[in-house]
Amino acid sequence: MQKSKEARLMNLTIGQFNESFPPIVDGVANVVKNYAFWMNKKYGKCYVITPKHPDADDDYDFAVLRYSSVKVPIRGEYRFGLPKMDPIFWKELKQVPFDIVHAHCPFGSGYAARSIARKRGIPFVATFHSKYRDDFKEALKSDVIVDSVISGIAAFYESADEVWTVNEASAQTLREYGYRGDAFIMENGCDIDLRYRSDESDAEVEERFGIKKGVPLFMYIGQHIWQKNLKIIIEALKILKDRGLVFYMLFIGDGPRRADMEKMIAQYGLQSMAGFAGKIYDRDLVAKVYLRSSAMLFPSLYDTSSLVPREAAACGCPTVFVRGSSTSQGITGDNGFLIENSAASLADTMEYIIKNPDKARNVGENARATIYRSWEDAVEKAYQRYVCLIEMKKRKTAGKAQ
Numbered sequence: 341m342q343k344s345k346e347a348r349l350m351n352l353t354i355g356q357f358n359e360s361f362p363p364i365v366d367g368v369a370n371v372v373k374n375y376a377f378w379m380n381k382k383y384g385k386c387y388v389i390t391p392k393h394p395d396a397d398d399d400y401d402f403a404v405l406r407y408s409s410v411k412v413p414i415r416g417e418y419r420f421g422l423p424k425m426d427p428i429f430w431k432e433l434k435q436v437p438f439d440i441v442h443a444h445c446p447f448g449s450g451y452a453a454r455s456i457a458r459k460r461g462i463p464f465v466a467t468f469h470s471k472y473r474d475d476f477k478e479a480l481k482s483d484v485i486v487d488s489v490i491s492g493i494a495a496f497y498e499s500a501d502e503v504w505t506v507n508e509a510s511a512q513t514l515r516e517y518g519y520r521g522d523a524f525i526m527e528n529g530c531d532i533d534l535r536y537r538s539d540e541s542d543a544e545v546e547e548r549f550g551i552k553k554g555v556p557l558f559m560y561i562g563q564h565i566w567q568k569n570l571k572i573i574i575e576a577l578k579i580l581k582d583r584g585l586v587f588y589m590l591f592i593g594d595g596p597r598r599a600d601m602e603k604m605i606a607q608y609g610l611q612s613m614a615g616f617a618g619k620i621y622d623r624d625l626v627a628k629v630y631l632r633s634s635a636m637l638f639p640s641l642y643d644t645s646s647l648v649p650r651e652a653a654a655c656g657c658p659t660v661f662v663r664g665s666s667t668s669q670g671i672t673g674d675n676g677f678l679i680e681n682s683a684a685s686l687a688d689t690m691e692y693i694i695k696n697p698d699k700a701r702n703v704g705e706n707a708r709a710t711i712y713r714s715w716e717d718a719v720e721k722a723y724q725r726y727v728c729l730i731e732m733k734k735r736k737t738a739g740k741a742q
Contacts, residue, residue, distance in 0.1 A: 564595030
């Protein structure tokens with residue numbers, strides 16, 4: 341009997357619910373994709389539940405269920421999901437025999453996950469990924485309205501059977517929003533395997549992006565939004581230019597502030613020293629850019645955590661963080677560079693990296709040894725916690741029945 345029970349648990353039916361998913365490229369979409377891939381590959385059957393997108397091409401080994409949506413006006417590629425207005429979607433969703441559901445945001449898909457969990461009596465997990473206050477403050481321009489929205493977000497997380505955060509700093513952010521419950525720390529992984537630099541990969545990147553051989557390369561990868569603190573990168577580039585240093589800066593990704601960033605680059609006369617690659621879907625090419633880079637710049641105060649420092653670490657590329665930021669947890673100076681929140685501090689660190697390439701590479705190697713974690717390992721831990729929550733829910737339900 342015990343053997344049969346274990347066999348069933350090894351084949352769970354799991355739902356990953358989120359508002360962003362490819363073709364949208366952001367950190368949480370990447371998390372959901374990797375959860376779904378590894379859960380479906382090793383632990384049963386996984387479904388992704390997300391809004392419809394006109395450019396979607398859901399050619400995955402796992403199932404993707406999409407519901408009606410409309411375009412978000414200020415964030416063009418994003419969709420505002422309307423699951424309640426899609427009866428065909430609900431009919432399909434109700435046919436899935438979920439053992440557990442996992443929400444990765446407190447919006448339409450998250451409420452759909454909660455509804456399914458309550459009707460089925462199954463565990464409802466919710467992960468807090470983002471500093472939503474910053475987004476709503478920029479969009480709504482009213483502290484009163486923002487405070488009301490944030491209170492609703494805190495209430496959503498309090499309704500979950502268990503809340504996950506990627507680190508203690510993000511748990512503290514959620515508590516600042518008014519959340520009063522516990523948080524289980526569940527770290528993310530990386531979908532780039534361990535890589536090592538070669539002349540061939542360097543040459544490919546140099547040819548692709550017009551970078552001269554031997555010129556120090558700095559990179560940023562992520563959304564092009566001011567919340568990511570990108571202005572200090574461009575301002576630091578100008579400082580380095582004024583100091584007469586030779587370098588190249590490559591911005592990867594896209595976003596509503598890209599045009600403004602390009603204007604700043606032009607105003608500072610940096611066109612020959614910086615470029616915009618746009619979105620890169622080829623993960624092998626992304627890895628080669630990490631390998632060629634002297635450092636990855638990530639001065640964000642917005643992120644609770646980020647996948648890109650782990651990606652950089654997989655390739656031995658050091659990351660530059662702002663001291664005290666959520667993403668800098670676990671960074672000692674030996675496995676990453678820490679700066680103050682200023683362009684001058686960033687410029688000083690970049691100059692040090694340019695003049696001390698071997699020392700910078702040693703920091704990258706330390707990052708490889710301490711920061712890197714594969715998604716396969718990360719999802720295994722999540723699966724083990726899923727099993728625990730399912731058993732806890734069953735015991736709780738059995739206790740109420742007695």
